[in-house]
Amino acid sequence: MSGKVDAALDLMRRQPPSDIDATLSGILDLAPECTEELLTSIDQPLKVMRDTQANRDYLISDFNRDGDSYRSPWTSQYFPTNDGQGAQPIPPLRELEQDLHSTMETYRELYFNGGIQSSYVWALPTAENGFAACTLIKKECDNVQKGLTKGCWDSIHVFEVTPSTNSPAPGSAGTLFTYKLTTTIMLTLTVGSLNLSGNVTRQNVRDDYITHAPNTPQGRIDHIKNMGSLLEETESRLRSHVETLYFQKMKEIVGYLHSSADLSEADRRRAAQRNIMAGLGATPASLAAQAAARVGTR
Amino acid sequence: MEGTEAKQQICHALLMASPPGEFNEVLESCRTLVGDDTVLDPVVEEISHAYNVDQMNIVTLPTGEKGLITAYGEVSPNQYIIPKKSLLITYQHLQGTVTDTRPLAPEELSDKEPLRQAVEAAMNAYVAERYKDGVCEVYANQYEDGSSALVICLQATRINATSMWTGRWRSVWTITLSSANADCKGTFQVHTHCYEGGNVQLKSSSEVSATLEMAEPAPFAQALIALIRANEQKYHSQIDESFTRLGEDTFRALRFQLPISKQRVDWQTIAAQSKVGHELGRK
Incomplete structure (x- = not known):
């Protein structure tokens, strides 16, 4: 079971994040026995629900779910309604x-x-x-x-x-x-x-x-x-x-994949610089100073 | 049996979406999730074949040179023409190995071979100029209606495990030849994956068309490569512009770096205020 959960998490790290819903539903079809564990450990794009009592939208996730209903932070009521069956936080936590x-x-x-x-x-x-x-x-x-x-x-x-x-x-x-x-x-x-x-x-x-x-x-x-x-x-x-x-x-x-400049040109420049440095025993700092002096004399 | 087929289809979709260089890892995870090798074994070769052809997989030839596995060089699901070496290779998709090679006979080559070779030479120089990890193939294909086309496939992949990213560039140029003109159609695709502390992917594609006048092989190849160079550079610039636009407009509009006041939130104050508002609202 834990091997399957790890495999599912590995897939979630590799599959295109733009298809997260499709990937997750595929994974759950492959290993339905891991559904509960995967739903609590995989973050999904947030979905919007309407609190028809407060007339306001709220976000749903596994954290406010009870069965197929979701508790609204505005009224603490569940939508779609589950006839007062859903779990409620104890009063100090609701406050x-x-x-x-x-x-x-x-x-x-x-x-x-x-x-x-x-x-x-x-x-x-x-x-x-x-x-x-x-x-x-x-x-x-x-x-x-x-x-x-x-x-x-x-x-x-x-x-x-x-x-x-x-x-x-x-x-x-x-x-x-x-x-x-x-x-x-x-x-x-x-x-x-x-x-x-x-x-x-x-x-x-x-x-x-x-x-x-x-x-x-x-x-x-x-x-x-x-x-x-x-x-x-x-x-x-x-x-x-x-x-x-x-x-x-x-x-x-x-x-890196496609270079906007000629690669052989860049290679030649790097090689030339290495030769100059080797020949003159120059350090990058002294080269930079030379370059700055050249710019100054232009 | 129906369940088996559904699982095979899901794995097919997951595997086809594998980021560059990660097919084997995705396959391993699919196998673990399914937990029954008899489900995947009958289809895994076929999926691997579809993925390799779609991605234009790079293959290392026995000589050490690199070629491409593409639909344009496919003779059978295991046999591919490698035009740059005039070879027919037998390829094992899952292992990624070449198990047999046979030189193509002169009569197996298209009558566009001189043109193909000129384009290939120019392409090789261009790929070396712009793609650190680029591999290309130039195919000369004859169709049943008597028309012929050159197809240029270019693929560059870099797997950087230390910096936790992979990336792939694909270009396909189809050059349909007639006596006067060549219709050129290019398609480009880029897919990258960064997995340091998360999963971020870029997917992009584009198409372009142009017409060239026919000419002798050498000048035609030069004109064609100039067209390819300019359009691939243009596509690259468009991606860079998209980054700039998304970064400067969209990203900033989604979440500010700091509130308009340029001050971080005074939590003591807003928590106390919310308390007041909330107490009032409750009455």
Whole structure:
């Protein structure tokens, strides 16, 4: 069974990320016995559901699923309705969820200027005073005017918050918690027949204090503050990484396959430079100085 | 039996989508997932054949030189013409090995052989000039209606395990010959895969058409290679422009590097504000 799960994850790392839904459904048909495990370990593009009670959209994932229905962060109701059968977070966690969700709405507006965000909180049975949470953000962008460019960004942030096993610094006030965040960004960009898509995942762990009692309004603000700054930092760093990977590295690879300049010309220049350096016993620095002097005399 | 067929089809689709140089790894994972070799064994040779021909797989000849496995040189599913060596090779798709070679007899060559050779010589020089890992074949094919065409296949693959990326460039030029003109149709495909901390892939394709006047083999080959060089460079530039546009417009519009205020979020404040809003909303 674990061999099959590993094989499935290996395929997910190799198959074109633009076909992630088709790949996953194929894998599940090949090994239906691994369905539950694979659905919890493979990130899928976020899908949108309508909360008809609040008249607002929300994002669905395995984190807010019960059977075939999905719980809305706006009303905590399930859609499609399951007649009140779906699991509900206990009241203090639902309070935390509402606070987290509305704080992340502000974050979404500041960084995404649109899109949809949903946050969910659930119990961690293994840790007293601990909990798990996720923040999902989806933003799409079609620019028909500029030659049909299309983009879709999905952020999947999953937190595990547990009382820290480290001892607090001497003289520090409050309770130390460990915040473990796993962030996946899925990004698809297309223009004409060019498709650039993928997903990157990064984990970040940090200890931080809450200075008020857990399960009080102020204690919840402390948690959200700690989670928010970790999320902001991780997502911003991952965004820079994605930018380098998608645009710089891909451009280099294409340039490696097909050279825009004559390769023999470049080879000749490199060989000539090596000869000069060998002949003169020159260092790259002294060559650079010579080159600079030549430019100066022009 | 129906289940078997469905599983074979799924594996076929997964294998055909393998990134450059990763077919064997995908096959291994498919085998593990299926967990029953009797499902894949009957079709694996056929899928490997389809993949190799689609990708124009590079083959190392017994002489150490490289040739291409393509639909244009296929005599049977295991036999391929390697025009640059006037050889017919027997190729094992799964192993990627050549098990037999036979020189082509002069009467097996097309009457366009002088033209083919001129184009091949010019292509070889061009490939060395622009493609570090490029391999090309130039085929001269005769059709039943009496018309003939040159087909130029070019493939370049780089597997960089240290930097965790693979990439492949494919070009196919079909030159349909008539007494006065040559209709040239080029198709280009690029597929790259970066797997450092994730899975990012670029897929791109394009087509182009042009007409050349017929001439003696040497000047015709020069004119043709000039056309190919210019159009492949143009396609490359279009990809670069797409990167720039997607990076500067689309990517930035999706998620800002910093909020408009140029300041990171003040979490204490927005968490407390949300709290207020939420308490109000609840009443």
